[in-house]
Amino acid sequence: MSRLFRITAVAALGVSVATPPMAPPAFAQTQAQTRPASSGKALDGEPTPAACAPFGFRLPQTQREVARSFATPIVVTGSRVQANAAPSAPPPAPPGVPTNTERYPDATPNPVKRTADQPVSTFSIDVDTAAYANVRRFIDEGRRPPKDAVRVEELINAFDYGYDRPTSQARPFSVTTAITASPWAAGDGTPQADRGGRQIVHIGLQGYELPEAERRPLNLTFLVDVSGSMNSPDKLDLAKKAMNLAIDRLRPQDSLAVTYYAEGAGTTLAPTPGDQKLKMRCAVASLYASGGTAGATGMTNAYDQAQANFARDKVNRILMFTDGDFNVGVTDDKRLEDYVADKRQTGIYLSVYGFGRGNYQDARMQAIAQAGNGVAAYVDSLREARHLFGPAFDKGAFPIADDVKIQVEFNPARVAEWRLIGYETRLLNEEDFANDRIDAGEVGSGASVTALYEITPVGGATQVPERRYPDNRIGIGGGDPNGEIGFIQIRYKQPGQSRSELIQQPLTNAATGPVGAQPPEATRWALAVAAFGQKLRDDPWMAADYGWDQIVEQAQGARGDDPYGDRAEFVQLVRAAKDLPPSRTP
Template identity: 55%
Template sequence: MLANIRRAGLGLCILILAACAASSPTPNVAERDERGRVDDQIAPPPPPPPPPAPMAAEQRALGVAGRAQGGTLAQMSPQPMPGDIDRENYEDFDANPIRVVAEDPVSTFSIDVDSASYSNVRRFLTEGRLPPRDAVRTEELINYFRYDYPLPRDRSAPFSTNVTVAPSPWAEGRQLVHIGLQGYNIVPRERPPLNLVLLLDVSGSMSAPNKLPLLQQSFRMLIDQLNARDRVSIVVYAGAAGTVLEPTPGNERNRILAALDSLRPGGSTAGAEGLRQAYALAEQNFNANSVNRVIIGTDGDFNVGIADPEQLQDFVERKRETGIYLSVFGFGGGNYNDALMQRLAQNGNGVAVYIDTLNEARRVLRDEMASNLFTIANDVKIQVEFNPARVAEYRLIGYETRMLNREDFNNDAVDAGEIGAGHAVTAIYEITPVGGPTFIDPLRYQERPQATGTGSEIAFLRIRYKLPGEDDSRLIERPITNSDAVSDIARASESARWATAVAGYGQLLRGDPFVGQDYGFDDVIRLAQGARGSDEFGWRAEFLQLARAAETANALNPLPRQPLPERRPATGR
């Protein structure tokens, strides 16, 4: 009897253990793998495609994904929507350093007429937050605006040169050398015909209202200005690429708009394949007497196809030599790949713009259409040689990603920036005159420069450029002398004062170390208020609001200011 009870108890225990095992199954390999990887996966919105294999280090740094290597992994849980995880990507760079004229008297750089940084910074400030430091390219903030520089006397030289030297408002004892170029403009009846290919991103990441819907509204403004002499094509790319509009005369507006309005987002982003098709269409309709250009509209999130930035850059450079240029129009946020878009536009001889509102679309595609589509000078380089008898130190404000070697200036094979019709380009150096307080101690055994017959010269300015269609550069030269100087920033031209205010704004947003600790956004606003001018389109009034927004955002979450180097009094030099 006792044995029967024991056998019954043992059987009951076995049944209980079996039930527990059935309620807690061992996870299979796919589930274990999925749990280990889900935190590392960042995918487009549902329905998600299979994710790519692990990215190469360079691709990961630039925020783009490569083609899968060795199969796909199952996605077994919902993936984040665009915007849930911030995957925006910007090129990392530091402010240009102080240079000692006695050791390094020559500065060389390529001009930059892009405006993407200004409107992208505006997006952040409108949202009540400061932009990432590397999103702020000070030269693009300055060159966003029109300036009242004198026009060139005739078209034999495509732009005029204007120079002002004035005291720095943010650093006592230093001066600003303000260099302005003004390109000639063209009237609509004189413009050449357009051969445009719109390469539009319709991937899943473009579903937000400030992406594909804004893109479609924006390009309607461009289409409204086309005529029978123009040709426009549309290529789209998502999981695959395809042509939705063959080359079509610009006056067939309804046909073009029907193709544009039919676009819907979905899939991953095969940007590279779309780029190939776009160039093929541009080549098919190439006209040596037209402006031949591919315009990309995207958030920059190329995540399948050729995603290696070096390969994309090489491809665009080769196509540039055929006479087909590339411009990049950015939209949206959350996965905005600014670094890749800048590289493509710079190497494609085009412009990089960022469209955050319909007003910005109107500025880029209507008010500034000539500047952004019709090039009047290629490979524009600026070189400044400072006189060591007059200048102890200098630094270039902005243009950190556009610096060139000294020998690049005379090398016509080295690519540089383009100037469009009506474009104004501004560059500002901050200098320490000889006898002023310097950041760097002079060398003990170096011979001190003596004034010569060029003693009235502060610096010497050289500009190289190529006319469209030419391979050999032309040279403009002029000295920068005492006659270019004013004793007070208030006596400088309206253009110089406005550019100076914007330069201060950009440096404060970046937390650059060379702006005095007592200089703030209220000083920027004060200087800009007196230099607003006519402000036909209200861009300068908007700038004042953005400076106030930056002041508020900085008060709530102060931007770390880089430490100001110790300044040393001069030693009689």
């Protein structure tokens, strides 16, 4: 077992920043049902100063007391933490609007490919939804999101499409396909039938939902950024609420450790059984924000804690809560990514939950989460936290497949050209598909993945101009003009395994006649979301006359059953986006 970090000045760590008033959390509402542990300490309840004292946590009740605690020295022992790593008081907020240092991965929209030149598309799946919540945050603030912040696949995958569910972990994915006319193909107001005949290929993967009896025990480690940049209601305060929602879902067979990092790193809670929820809540309540951000040191400590309670028959996962703004120690994204990729081989997953605005480092968090075989999410509100750590918790906690890749081969006799909508940061080489050493995305219990292609059938008006020399032109070379549109392959690994397995399915529709005038509701909704994302990015493949009103109309016609109001909220986002002013600053 790796050495645990010992905190010798508990009072300096046992503080909390006052949070704005809110409705009592679920654990407070059920306090009357609390049953005592054999030691006489309560197992669950509200983490008040009195309730936390028996566990060694002291929770100051005023902001003045928090400020006084910064003067108390902290001594942290451990091979990777400097002994003089004491927190400093957070600097005063600068006047006016803070400098915006947010960073996003470069994501130029995918180009149109000639099938005769490049018939195969290969990419890693992406079940992340961070971009949707982040785009919503920008629009709610009355600002147009940066183009690179709009990852269209993450907007699409933020919704449930009701795909048919697989019945066995042995084949953990079902595949649903549909082909329909492209609603936004260029045409300057001409009828769709005269718009060149472009079509949308809709591919949906639905993951197997693990029954309760098949869900392995969780060995979770919270890795919490408590640097000065997290001292905000939409950062550490919101992260604490999210952590308590995760604690709500823990079972007795699960365990949780709580670690933190600022200028140094430490552990406030060693691995603790899942029924000791009050102790966990007290550990979370004791966290406060100050000082620099030694994210790499914090990651090392978190992996140590996860390894201390590691078991092959558990799901071993670190949940990182941060704005991603590292400024102490190792801060290079590539070095961090390499470190996490090495640790992935030990069987410990790493998921990243982003918070805040102004200094949100999306590019770093995407890189870390992808390298850690985990999910990346953005928490813009308590409602999003309730979603991620409520209905969606199992999708992020219990893996059903690792290194999931999709490959689509188009028939050149049926498809003249194609483009993949989104997944710009997840593209793979064709030869990567069968190489089990190439990393790809993880899929959790009950999660789904949606991919859309826009294709031009042979004979339609192509977007790539005709070439001069006959041997280079579209339509030369093989393929059955009455055969399949294409061929879909999914490669995946069972969790913890090193050899991949394969699912194959042809992509078919009638070779003659128009495509269905009324595609399934799932396809129509996916088209609305894809149009929204492409419009926000000002993609060049969208017709100038396909505007916000058309997107609203498309969405309104596909809302269907909407028990949580997610689709209604989307429609309002589209309407709000229509009135956004152009960006005034880069």
